[in-house]
Amino acid sequence: MSKYRIVLMPGDGIGEDVMEAARMVLETLDLDDEYIPADIGWRFWCTEGNPLPERTIDILKTCSCALFGAITSKPKNDANKELAPQLHNRGLTYRSPIVTLRQMFDLYTNLRPCKAYQGNPLNYRDDIDLVIFRENTEGLYSGVEFYPLPDEVREKLMQYSPSMGRFKDIPADEIAVSLRVITQNGARRIMRQAFEYARRFGYPTVTVVEKPNILRETSGLMIREARTVASDYSEIELWETNIDAQMMWLLKNPNNYGVLVTSNMFGDILSDLAAQLVGGLGFASSGNIGDNFAIFEPTHGSAPKYAGQHKVNPTAMLLTIKLMLDWLGERDKAQKLEGAIAGVIAEAKVRTYDMGGTNSTIDMAKAVAERL
């Protein structure tokens, strides 16, 4: 049996294109591995009423980790419309399969490095090296939501929170509630991961990005845990910022920051901004990491309009493989791969459309594979 069993889940749209690029590069890496394909995505919602079939979960449970392409998600009404006719009126609701997987496998760290590779014409500056730690299972993504708002829920909330009184007379179908749930354990473990990473890779600061002046309880808990964990890392400075100001400062002085750590929704927003600073979503890799399992995915979406055209930049996917190799403990191969990607970017011969070139997804993957 091979050392690693890696699930490949291309998903929707350009997920297939970038997975093809991934396979080319994986094949040249000479890992002792085997690949197991698995179904996920919008088409399985339409045909089976479930974008994350049980068979896929069974496969994931027997493997080392997974590589994921991209997923199409649509709002509630569209989701219902696109269901196969025989699946209508069965009370099925669409839920993002990647969010489900993050929670189901307790992949609590969402690791999103955003580094400027030299020679990338899309860099905002060339000295950016940010690493975002996004809590990946709680916060506003907890899935605790109400609409219409049941009377009992409203009454309980009014009983415990005077602020709820303002909403007491609003009709149930004119009010929606999404809860931001943060646990001490959830906050602590993401802080621990951020500090460990900063120590391992020599970052001098960890910035916790929250909004404790307004979200006194949930952000307050994040800050408390950040301070507790920070006390074990005397060589690393803890900076505390507010999410709104941090967005501004990241545009102003992105080179001032190293590791940033935050809750789920703030991390979602922050990581898109950070990605844009180093070339956009074509360069943004990510890992959903738990204690014993991980799913790696480029941060970009499924870009349906480019699906199957082999047009998009696969760099995000290739950097995602680099994260996967790191996680598997294959440091040498990870570094070689990153070097090859950086080399192709610096050489400027092969460029996809986002970088002003005319090369295809596959050309780019080939160039990286050749360097390897």
Ligand code: IPM
């Ligand atoms: C991301 C994406 C996802 C998220 C979507 C596709 C559910 O935006 O990974 O950043 O919101 O987490």
Ligand code: MG
């Ligand atoms: Mg996002």
